[in-house]
Amino acid sequence: xxxxxxxxxxxxxxxxxxxxxxxxxxxxxxxxxxxxxxxxxxxxxxxxxxxxxxxxxxxxxxxxxxxxxxxxxxxxxxxxxxxxxxxxxxxxxxxxxxxxxxxxxxxxxxxxxxxxxxxxxxxxxxxxxxxxxxxxxxxxxxxxxxxxxxxxxxxxxxxxxxxxxxxxxxxxxxxxxxxxxxxxxxxxxxxxxxxxxxxxxxxxxxxxxxxxxxxxxxxxxxxxxxxxxxxxxxxxxxxxxxxxxxxxxxxxxxx
Numbered sequence: 001x002x003x004x005x006x007x008x009x010x011x012x013x014x015x016x017x018x019x020x021x022x023x024x025x026x027x028x029x030x031x032x033x034x035x036x037x038x039x040x041x042x043x044x045x046x047x048x049x050x051x052x053x054x055x056x057x058x059x060x061x062x063x064x065x066x067x068x069x070x071x072x073x074x075x076x077x078x079x080x081x082x083x084x085x086x087x088x089x090x091x092x093x094x095x096x097x098x099x100x101x102x103x104x105x106x107x108x109x110x111x112x113x114x115x116x117x118x119x120x121x122x123x124x125x126x127x128x129x130x131x132x133x134x135x136x137x138x139x140x141x142x143x144x145x146x147x148x149x150x151x152x153x154x155x156x157x158x159x160x161x162x163x164x165x166x167x168x169x170x171x172x173x174x175x176x177x178x179x180x181x182x183x184x185x186x187x188x189x190x191x192x193x194x195x196x197x198x199x200x201x202x203x204x205x206x207x208x209x210x211x212x213x214x215x216x217x218x219x220x221x222x223x224x225x226x227x228x229x230x231x232x233x234x235x236x237x238x239x240x241x242x243x244x245x246x247x248x249x250x251x252x253x254x255x
Contacts, residue, residue, distance in 0.1 A: 003032035004054075010047035010193050012040050015054050022060035022100055023053045027070050030078035037085040047200075048192045049089070050185070051112065052096040056178075058121070061103030068239060071230050075223050079104070083136050086111045087215055088208075090201055092192050096185045097121050097163075098178065107136035109171050110145070113204065114192075116185050117163040118178040123171065126158035130242075131234030131250070133225050140211070140218040145170030 004015040014036050016023040040046040053059055062079075072079055086093065086108065095109055097117040106123045109115045127134050134142075134155055142151040146169035154161060154169065166172045176184050192200065229235050233253050241248035 002029045005036050007045055011050060011189060012046045013050045015052055016059050017054040019055040021063060023057050024060045024063040026063050026066040027078045030082045034082040034085045037089050041089060047197055048189055049093045050189055051093060057099035058097045058101040059105035060100045061105050072227055075220060080223050083219060092200055094189055107138040110138055110141040114188060115172040116181060117166060117172040117175050118181045119163050119175050120178055121163040122160050123166050124160045125155055128156055129158040131238045132229050133222060135222050135226050137215045137218040139222060140214060
């Protein structure tokens with residue numbers, strides 16, 4: 001299974017389990033993730049969700065082959081369904097990040113409550129480099145957490161950045177050495193599990209309600225623009241260049 005779920009003692013652990021492709025996402029995986037969060041929402045046996053990747057990698061983002069063969073065509077596409085589900089998920093979500101966190105591998109973290117990253121983790125939101133635009137309401141949430149200029153650097157340039165920079169911009173809660181990450185995450189999860197569920201739900205709802213409508217609207221706006229940009233020349237050039245292992249030539253589209 002590319003998405004594994006295990007529930008024990010109030011904790012649902014969701015593991016992205018496709019290490020041979022650096023845990024890159026397919027449509028089927030987005031469907032499985034959306035279903036897992038839906039089930040966790042309604043399950044009295046789930047108090048906290050832990051989201052992690054298998055074998056030292058969080059996610060390299062979209063599987064480009066699957067993405068090009070099955071691009072999203074409306075806001076009910078699996079990727080958008082998953083993003084909506086996690087954005088309104090009422091219970092605490094903890095993310096454990098090692099290795100690569102690229103594209104949605106980074107933006108999904110903006111919807112988690114506690115995010116702990118290994119010092120060796122690498123992040124990137126290369127949407128502009130792909131001739132696309134941000135998703136997951138990152139164009140709203142990142143400027144709020146990081147400030148406009150820091151968010152602009154990450155979203156406009158799309159370069160890889162370190163775990164310390166992810167901490168500085170509010171994407172992650174703390175940075176740990178790889179050998180201590182798992183123990184720290186488990187300790188933080190235990191703290192949550194020992195707290196009263198009603199208080200956890202109420203506190204999260206109070207914090208999330210501030211931007212709830214804006215996040216929903218921004219996610220839909222980004223989604224429509226993202227889909228409209230996929231067939232356009234810059235994105236097609238970026239995809240072709242990726243397959244040919246060369247730098248894309250965007251200057252050819254300038255007047």
